[in-house]
Amino acid sequence: MLKVQEIREIIKLIDQSSITEFNYETNGTSVSLKKGTHGATTVVNEPSQVTETTAVQIQRQSEPVQEQAIEKQAEIIEEKQEVKAENSDYDFEIVSPMVGTFYESPSPEDDPYVTVGSKVDSNSIVCIVEAMKLFNEIEAEVSGEIVEVLVENGELVEYGQPLFRVKKK
Structure with missing residues (x-):
């Protein structure tokens, strides 16, 4: 090559x-x-x-x-x-702090941490990004409402890739 x-x-x-x-x-x-x-x-x-x-x-x-x-x-x-x-209806994007695999819940049988319409605080856990067998809980960093989920469960994500869009309170 x-x-x-x-x-x-x-x-x-x-x-x-x-x-x-x-x-x-x-x-x-x-x-x-x-x-x-x-x-x-x-x-x-x-x-x-x-x-x-x-x-x-x-x-x-x-x-x-x-x-x-x-x-x-x-x-x-x-x-x-x-x-x-x-012109969009969101104020903030929660981005991936690392390269890894996106998981919407702590385990496959559990409900997702957040969905569209969920209310979050700055310290609310919104997902997990797994990198090198380490499961990293990602916090919202802002208070507001989730207006869009941008990735699918199990999807590979890049550093800085938007995961969620949030409308601040």
Whole structure:
């Protein structure tokens, strides 16, 4: 598998040389670079290893004009998210303090700690995030009402990922 940094280095080398076309294939991964008058174009074919984000990063590296367009689109998306957050019916998001597995109750046969409509205090336990066989109780941190549960029981969560939305009292 080629790493993004390795692909970037190949792009730089092709950009600095007089080579107009470059193909590389290894272990089911193929990289094809073609350089024209408008800069390098990169195509990466790797069945399950390269994500859209990686492709966008490669395009940003190889085409400065397109980079400006992508940044502009990102700014527009961020503005829309801010407007959506301002117009929403919640004041606070309870986020995961770690990477782990989300559990809505202390055991499979117990009821969830909270559901939509539940009232919570700042020290109310809202869920458990299990990391490395340690079960960490997550507190609400604010007083209010749960207006949205954003993850499913047993789902993997990332650090900083929103778990619940709360309307403060």
